[in-house]
Amino acid sequence: MPTPRRISRPTTAFRPGGFQAVGGALAGTAAVVALTGCAAPKYQEHVCSRGEYPVLQVNGPGGDCVANGGEPPAGYTRYPEGEVPQQVNGKWDVYWSTRTLDEDGNVIDLPDVY
Structure with missing residues (x-):
């Protein structure tokens, strides 16, 4: 019986070069993202929920959130x-973490005891 000179591959045969091209493309994309600084947006937590605004405790370190249209409770005031x-x-959250307002509306430093 004669030995065939050529063995033909099926057209669906595994071709290792295809995976190298895909791997290279993925590596290239990852490098572009890393070098250009593209990243997921940074999450920023809000001080109050939607429909509320923050208020500041008079002569104290506290704060609260009040429904829009409502007045601050006794002992609290609106921020300037x-x-x-x-x-x-954020900028103003950090600023007000060491300060408050007195009963006359003047900005005062919080004592270290808080």
Whole structure:
């Protein structure tokens, strides 16, 4: 019986070069993302829930959230305009963590005892 000179492969045969091309493309994409600084957006936690605004404790370290349209409870006041903290650890949240307002509306430093 004669030995065939050629053995033909089926057209669906495994071709190792195809995986190398896919791997290279994925590695290239990962490098572009890493070098350009593209990343998932940073999550920022809000000080109050939707439909609320933050208020500051007079002469104290506390704060609370009040429904929009409502008045602050006794012992609390609104933050000065333009200085309302919106995000936890944001500029104004950090600023007001060491200060408060007195009963006359003056900014005062919080004592270290708090």
